[in-house]
Amino acid sequence: MVHHPIGLVIRNVSKKYANGVQALQNISLNIPPGMYGLLGPNGAGKSTLMRTLATLQEPDEGQIFLGDIDVVKQKDPVRRTLGYLPQEFGVYPRSTAEELLDYFAILKGITNRAERKEVTAALLLQTNLWDKRKQRLGGFSGGMRQRFGVAVALLGNPGLLIVDEPTAGLDPGERLRFLNLLSEVGETSVVILSTHIVADVAEICSNMAIISKGEILLEGKPADAVNMLQGRIWQKLTDKDSLPVLEQEYPVVSSRLLGGKGKVNVYSLSRPGSGFEVVQPDLEDVYFSTLKGFYDMDIYHQKTKQIVP
Ligand code: ADP
Numbered sequence: 001m002v003h004h005p006i007g008l009v010i011r012n013v014s015k016k017y018a019n020g021v022q023a024l025q026n027i028s029l030n031i032p033p034g035m036y037g038l039l040g041p042n043g044a045g046k047s048t049l050m051r052t053l054a055t056l057q058e059p060d061e062g063q064i065f066l067g068d069i070d071v072v073k074q075k076d077p078v079r080r081t082l083g084y085l086p087q088e089f090g091v092y093p094r095s096t097a098e099e100l101l102d103y104f105a106i107l108k109g110i111t112n113r114a115e116r117k118e119v120t121a122a123l124l125l126q127t128n129l130w131d132k133r134k135q136r137l138g139g140f141s142g143g144m145r146q147r148f149g150v151a152v153a154l155l156g157n158p159g160l161l162i163v164d165e166p167t168a169g170l171d172p173g174e175r176l177r178f179l180n181l182l183s184e185v186g187e188t189s190v191v192i193l194s195t196h197i198v199a200d201v202a203e204i205c206s207n208m209a210i211i212s213k214g215e216i217l218l219e220g221k222p223a224d225a226v227n228m229l230q231g232r233i234w235q236k237l238t239d240k241d242s243l244p245v246l247e248q249e250y251p252v253v254s255s256r257l258l259g260g261k262g263k264v265n266v267y268s269l270s271r272p273g274s275g276f277e278v279v280q281p282d283l284e285d286v287y288f289s290t291l292k293g294f295y296d297m298d299i300y301h302q303k304t305k306q307i308v309p
Helices: 046-054 075-080 097-107 115-124 142-154 172-186 198-204 224-230 241-247 283-291
Strands: 006-018 022-031 032-037 061-067 082-085 160-164 188-193 207-212 215-220 233-239 253-260 261-267
Touching: 006 046, 022 046, 022 207, 022 215, 032 046, 032 172, 032 198, 046 160, 046 188, 075 082, 082 142, 097 115, 097 142, 097 188, 115 142, 115 188, 142 160, 142 172, 172 188, 172 198, 188 198, 198 283, 207 224, 207 283, 215 224, 215 241, 233 241, 241 253, 241 261, 253 283, 261 283
Parallel strands: 032 188, 032 207, 082 160, 160 188
Antiparallel strands: 006 022, 006 061, 207 215, 233 261, 253 261
16 A cells, blocks of 8 residues: 555644633644744744644634545544644653553553564664663653653654654754654654754655744745845954944844854845955754844745635
């Protein structure tokens, strides 16, 4: 049987919590198969959206379709094809990786012992934990634990994998291994990576959205979004004391201090002043320009409204 990856369509989804916080405001997204980055600062509404996609909570309004499955109304079929790695992934510290994965495989309905052995071995190999399979999870590093979480989430071959803020706290080597693993999964499934780390999205996501205060500010391919900024990011090297003045005068995208020297990136259609040089934009420039509202990328906005599955 050929496995056809299917997309996820989110239409006009809103959610207000009982305490009055409007966590999601009329969100529409079209998420194709592959790696999708949902990028936004803390409190933007990412986890709320991830939990909603994972059928753990319901939106007040709006519709979500995974292929032709109605995610809000048909929770069981979604759950059968869903892998979800939450922000906080609790494990039983005294179990070994092999034991616990076997246990979760039973819960997933893989009752045949031989089949289970094959599936869990393949996942331990894929997540690079085969050599550690006899070790107790209590002794695992953060990165090993996250990869174990992916192994659990991948049981049953999900068509949709949701990963919430996975790289926070990982060292650079662990982070790379983890992102490579997700990329590999993204070759055959929809993978949604929710994160506040721009580099995670820049490195592995073929499509992305930027979310802030419950609203989608930008949607598109990272490379296209970066291209839109060509010629619009100007950099000036300055001394530390001039930074606050520059921030008053110009639309400052970001500023950095390096050994007592300051470096500012400014958004401008033409040279903003003396001492500025145009620089090659990157996704971080896109992120901050978008959050600060420096440009209206209306071609990326809410393209999904008319899509009816
Ligand atoms: P993110 O994952 O981007 O940090 P969240 O979805 O966790 O954002 O939160 C979005 C907003 O909703 C925040 O203001 C947060 O305080 C609020 N919020 C999240 N969960 C709840 C909840 N269960 N009850 C009330 N408010 C919540």
